[in-house]
Amino acid sequence: MEHLGKTLVGAGLVLVLAGGILWALRDVKGLPLGRLPGDFSVEREGFSFHAPIATMLLISVALTLVLNLASRFFR
Known part of the structure; x- marks a missing residue:
């Protein structure tokens, strides 16, 4: 535990x-997180929806690389 x-x-x-x-x-400037192609945003009267799919994928890949390198470093 x-x-x-x-x-x-x-x-x-x-x-x-x-x-x-x-x-x-x-x-x-030049770091368009949240505004990448593939980040969807819908705004209507009384409603807004934002799905940063491309940004989530980019961050996921970056964190995977960093954590894999860190795990190999600490072995």
């Missing part, structure tokens, strides 16, 4: 770090 707790804390720290990096880079 102790191992599960450490894993959850580690995963939480990784998510906080990734969120902080994305928050810090939100105003960087």
Whole structure:
């Protein structure tokens, strides 16, 4: 059970770090996260829907690469 707790804390720290990096880079010109082709946005009167599918895929690939490199480094 102790191992599960450490894993959850580690995963939480990784998510906080990734969120902080994305928050810090939100105003960087040339980094169109949320505005990529494949990010869908629908706005109607009294309704708005935003599905950043391409951005989610890009972040997923980047995090997969980083975590795989980190796991190989710590073995």
